[in-house]
Amino acid sequence: MRLRLVKQNTSFDFFKRANLWLGISGLMMVVAFVSFIIQGLNYGIDFQGGTTIRTQAESPVDIAAYRTAVEPLDLGDVSITEVFDPQFADDENVAMIRIQAQEGEEAASGDMIADVTAALQAVDATLTVQSVESVGPKVSGELIQTAAIAVVLAIGAVLIYIWLRFEWQFALGAVAALVHDVILTIGVFSELQIRFDLAIIAALLTIVGYSLNDTVVVFDRVRENLRKYKQKPLKEVLNLSINETLSRTFMTSVTTLLALISLYVLGGDVIRGFVFAMIWGVIVGTYSSIFVASAMLLWLGVKRDWSKPTDEGGTQFGDVDA
Structure with missing residues (x-):
């Protein structure tokens, strides 16, 4: 008998309260932004000098x-x-x-x-x-500028990549999810006043990569199902695609969190800020791949006249049992 963390052939309606989830995400981003403006970040020695x-x-x-x-x-x-x-x-x-x-x-x-x-x-x-x-103060100022440029360029590169690989609607949905993840991560560091240093910048870039990977898996299955079910409404196709990849998404997130929580508890104070950022990033990244990126795609719509044959794309492992 095989153990399953997610039952086979799920049929959750992820868009039943899509506006509610987007509203919660928007509110959390506003809170994060206000906290950043009022409290700022507890800069580590790398940025403060x-x-x-x-x-x-x-x-x-x-x-x-x-x-x-x-x-x-x-x-x-x-x-x-x-x-x-x-x-x-x-x-x-x-x-x-x-x-x-x-x-x-x-x-x-x-x-x-x-x-x-x-x-x-x-x-x-x-x-x-x-x-x-x-x-030194001069070096710390340069580090802040360089770190901000690195995060912006990473998100810009993702926008171009998704645009070329899919369509512009997919690209905007993926970037919206990435911006959501980065803002909420910076916001939680501002609200809790956890030390923010170069290690956290590395965590932010890693979160961007993790969230993008999760989003691309879902989007690949969406593209495949759009070609397979040409008459189905977009909402149904999105729900079907997320449910088909849910097992893989859940298993990846849980196993990643198990490793990160072990590092947080046993890894020592030197890497604790980095690991905390990663734990938070995995949680919000998984959430945003489903409730932000896909919801944005539903809101923007996508053309349905593709004539290319169905392929597996990058979703050959999308239905791995969890």
Whole structure:
């Protein structure tokens, strides 16, 4: 007997409340945009410029004592946070000290790091510096611009690819889903004030690729069924296509999430932001492939006079049992 996560030959009506799903997506995007305007992002050292010092001590981290120790150094904005990780031993107490970029300096000076280390060791003699990361203000500004260009170019390339492979209606539907995923991911980082650094940009580009792959599988089956059922209304063809690929979509998302959740729990704090972005991206990417991309295609319509023969396209694995 074979275990199925999704029953065979499903017949869900995904467009029964299409306007409701699009309305929810639109509302979430508005909330994300407003949060970004009001709160902004909690930029990491890559984008903000400054120095991050990672320390480790045998005694528990006393954030108040650490802050009192570095205040006389007059370093400007200093953020001190304790790092928690289930893999840390009892004598591994890790803290992250973020210091804003110093005026007139492109990188942290050795004297400043030595002064901070000495001040903290006066609080806890067992404290040691594990790593130091420094990014100048000019470099951080260039990184923000380059990261934004990278995301925009990726989405633009997707628009051209889908336009050439399918039709312009498919392209707009796919890009709408990608923009939806990127905005919601940036929005959740703004709302929760999770550190936003270069690793998150890598996650955004990965999310674009994941969501696109899922959308293309559905769209390939839509194109195949449009040629196969020339008289069926577009809504019925879309519902049929999504149901036929639902097993593959569900299995891919669940197995990906299992790996990501394991990384989030056991992977440590260094990659936790990246993994969180990926988990969120897989969830919203799966949702958008069905309820945003396909709904946009239904709204835009598509020509039905294709004379090309039916082919399997890229959906030979679309009905894999899950």
